[in-house]
């Protein structure tokens with residue numbers, strides 16, 4: 001082992017460390033990009049006001065509206081006001097705070113608006129080697145570009161506003177080595193659900209995961225973002241993937257990516273962002289992707305997950321398991337395929353990108369949503385919406401009987417009024433199946449866009465490979 005060999009994480013951390021940690025104090029880490037939205041920023045702005053502070057680097061701060069914004073076209077672009085009062089207030093507050101503090105904002109009608117973790121990459125704001133923070137757990141998404149990213153709390157949002165730095169204990173490193181080709185009908189979502197099931201919802205605690213191996217190298221950027229997005233669901237502080245030609249190809253020409261000579265210099269820098277041969281990780285796991293099946297959750301955390309064609313594991317003497325299955329209305333040994341469902345949601349920062357919608361459309365084309373089932377499809381951004389409309393995907397969705405909306409977080413967390421009823425089963429491409437996540441009493445089953453689409457067509461939990 002080379003003493004100087006560094007992991008990808010070590011390289012990015014070291015380049016941003018203003019003050020190293022001590023036994024008593026966390027490190028001070030410089031932040032390149034602070035993404036904000038309407039839900040976790042108001043309190044932080046209030047603190048700035050009370051202390052008579054300014055945002056230290058407005059040029060490194062970008063605001064969008066996504067968590068609580070309506071997805072109905074009439075409320076976004078028409079004359080109907082936002083129906084959820086709390087959402088309307090948050091939207092107004094972010095507008096006034098952004099204006100007062102000089103922060104760039106993509107407001108409700110901006111063509112660049114969308115879910116914070118979708119718009120930053122698609123604009124080229126997210127770049128390899130950056131440190132990125134946002135008051136949202138799924139900031140881990142940006143690690144797909146070789147950025148180091150942390151979801152932070154409202155208090156930390158205030159710290160970053162005031163100082164452009166974050167206090168942080170240095171995480172440990174965890175190599176997730178994945179080899180083999182995914183089979184048809186098995187997607188990046190199935191892979192990350194399998195990984196979470198394998199290492200557990202606390203398996204990555206205190207670590208930054210680095211996804212490595214031939215499987216990862218073969219994934220597109222949309223797929224890599226799906227993987228990194230859910231790192232947090234394995235308890236990790238962040239997830240990262242070393243940038244490569246796929247990354248550079250994705251970023252080239254994006255509105256805010258470097259251009260000309262600056263692009264060439266950036267790519268030269270970015271090529272060095274990889275784990276050196278011989279670098280040591282604190283933990284590791286090896287995954288054979290070639291044997292994986294489509295996956296589905298059966299419980300109330302993403303680690304309670306199983307192959308779609310399997311049966312719910314039988315566990316005795318585990319109160320968490322009993323409570324989860326009680327909430328879901330399931331019991332050990334039950335088969336999931338064929339179970340009737342009520343709602344299907346395709347969207348979120350996990351699976352609301354163009355390739356996700358293309359995957360869903362490949363199943364829905366020429367087919368109809370089963371009677372009695374509600375299929376809600378919400379693009380991750382207005383750009384994704386335009387692309388999907390230009391490619392004819394939106395028409396496929398509408399012809400199938402789906403509800404096609406404006407972008408936002410929507411039913412991922414149901415803050416905007418897009419909710420699942422109590423007791424209803426929702427098959428969802430989002431990232432959390434916690435109790436009440438999609439509405440009070442809602443029962444969420446996490447799957448890939450293909451499985452979601454197949455389930456919408458059948459009206460029952462279905463294997464997408466039957467409809468390929």
Ligand code: SF4
Nearest residue numbers: 138348349409412413
């Ligand atoms: S889609 Fe869900 S997980 Fe993603 S940013 Fe919105 S609320 Fe958070």
